[in-house]
Amino acid sequence: MKLSREIIATEDKRKLQDISGEEVLSCYQCGKCSAGCAMTSAMDLLPHQVIRLLQLGQVEDALRSQTIWVCASCLACSTRCPRGMSLPNVMESLRSTFLRPGDRCLNPADIPYELLEILPEQALVAAFRKYT
């Protein structure tokens, strides 16, 4: 890939930083976030790889990743990050980029009834907040 200032500093990337409040360039790719992440077995990209894509301006690739939906916002990564970056904020900003146009949502009818019967309310409220 040939990189240029135009490729790296895109408008999409600036928007993500406005939503998340995080500067992705502050990351030096130590990988501590990925090493301690509880959800990596279900991820296609490791958390630090998503950050690397954003550093290089590849916002579209980051948005296509399953990782942003798998992140459970447990904050293990941000608690341990030597650069003090909140990756969960970055993941949330990527999800928001998808969700803010308002054409994607978690449909209550898709949730199996047996699960609805036993799920704590906390899970439902949180999931609607995350996926809608």
Next chain:
Amino acid sequence: MVYSYFPGCTLRAKAKGFDSSALASCKVLGVYLEELEEWQCCGATFPLQIDNSFPLVSPARTLAAAKKAGRKLTTLCSACYNVLKRTNHVLREDLDKRNKVCTFIEEDYFGDLEILHLLEILRDEIGFASLAEKIVKPFSGFPVAAYYGCLLLRPPEEVGFDDPEAPRILEDLLFALGCSPVDHPYKTECCGSYVVLQPGEPTASPSRLIVESAKSRGARAIVTSCPLCQFNLDYVQSGDVERGENAVPVVYFTQLLAMALGFGEEVLQFDGHLVPPGPVFRSAGVGGCEGAT
């Protein structure tokens, strides 16, 4: 000792046993939890988008109401505790957000309310040593693993609950109740939270790892303070129960406390649990669980 009490939505619906065991135990310990006259759902997750203050409105309303009640606020659910504590922090530190939110809800609130988890009240206001003296049905060394999860501990600079990597408050409580705390490496790992609801492909849940790590070190029960952790660790074992395999019950710390104080099933309300705790405690003959299912 009187505290304002924020139960939160889950404790009044799927996690009734958490609520009832806490209220009954506190009464015996001389702690009165006075439910806030007006409260609403905390929102279950703290907003991670810094350009959107709207999700702060609901917890801010609760905090402003609690401030007017004039007492320290306590809550039991890890999610409520996390959201209320973080919202309080934002309203205290971020003038711009405070102005925006407080103007909207038409309240003057400065983020100056003290919020305590019930565990903190047990440790700091009652003291585990004097709690131990009130135990009538001790657990006689019954091995229990503490599971903290994320919301009680992180982010440490805002929640300030315990050491984020090596917490001990639950173990100290277990010790006071006469249990043997079982140390295990996954006690601060995430259980997967609401990924069970993720649209599309089902994702691997880390809950299995957590349960196995506790089990392989000899734990016969797991204790938590979060209804979603309780559900996930329970749910991942529901197949084991059907197949008659060895499963470990996942209970709230208040349920263990209530058992040790001599309460029975009408207070413990184990009926919603997928791994029935009653038989495990009964077969071990601990915690006064004669009446428990």
